[in-house]
Amino acid sequence: MKEIKFSTIQVHPFVKFENEIHYIILQRNINSVIYPGMWQVITGKIEENETAYQAAIRELKEETNLHALNIYHIPFIGSFYDWRKDNIENIPCFAIEVENQNVILSHEHSDFKILKYEQLNKYLSLPSHIIGTEYLKKYIIDYPNPSNFKIAKK
Numbered sequence: 124m125k126e127i128k129f130s131t132i133q134v135h136p137f138v139k140f141e142n143e144i145h146y147i148i149l150q151r152n153i154n155s156v157i158y159p160g161m162w163q164v165i166t167g168k169i170e171e172n173e174t175a176y177q178a179a180i181r182e183l184k185e186e187t188n189l190h191a192l193n194i195y196h197i198p199f200i201g202s203f204y205d206w207r208k209d210n211i212e213n214i215p216c217f218a219i220e221v222e223n224q225n226v227i228l229s230h231e232h233s234d235f236k237i238l239k240y241e242q243l244n245k246y247l248s249l250p251s252h253i254i255g256t257e258y259l260k261k262y263i264i265d266y267p268n269p270s271n272f273k274i275a276k277k
Contacts, residue, residue: 133201133216133251134165134179135259136189138224143239144264146256147226148246149186150234162236162246164255166214176274179217187235188227193220195272199258201251216255217274218263240264 136147153160167182169175180191194217201214226235236246240260247253263269 129175129213129215130169131212131214132167132169132175132178132182133214133255134167134183135197135216135218135255136165136183136187136221137218137259137264138221138237140224144260145224145237145239146243146259147187147189147221147224147235147237148243149228149232150236152231152233155231158249160233161248163249164247164252175215176217179219183219183221186229186231187221189219189221189223189225191219192222194218194274195220195259195263195269196274197255197258198262198272199255201255203249203251214251216251216258218259218272 138145148162148164151158151161151163165182165186167178169178176194183189183191197216197218199216201216202211204211224237228235243256263272
């Protein structure tokens with residue numbers, strides 16, 4: 124059987140406060156080569172000898188300075204066509220609950236927002252980010268047993 128390889132991850136951080144779930148999205152720096160100024164969830168590359176979920180935790184820390192409280196595998200594989208490399212990228216998606224909303228951005232981003240679910244579509248434009256968020260809400264936030272998708276940190 125042929126193995127499917129992937130090199131990119133997608134992370135949907137969320138925080139519970141005021142008895143509600145809020146989602147954290149980032150705005151790419153206007154000087155970014157790819158998607159300048161676009162609002163997005165966290166994305167990043169998997170480093171050598173790193174699992175996809177380890178990359179998700181690392182990217183969360185690098186891009187927001189937030190710490191993972193709970194990490195979940197969203198039952199959805201995002202994808203996109205990279206015209207520069209002429210390949211299709213498959214992207215494992217993760218949801219990470221964080222303890223607080225004290226975001227400190229990396230140089231890759233210029234702004235962030237902490238929003239309710241109903242507000243996200245006003246900002247997100249990439250289909251895989253929108254669908255990933257929909258699956259997060261359906262299978263983790265609103266699901267009767269989200270522990271089915273919880274990843275035990277090693």
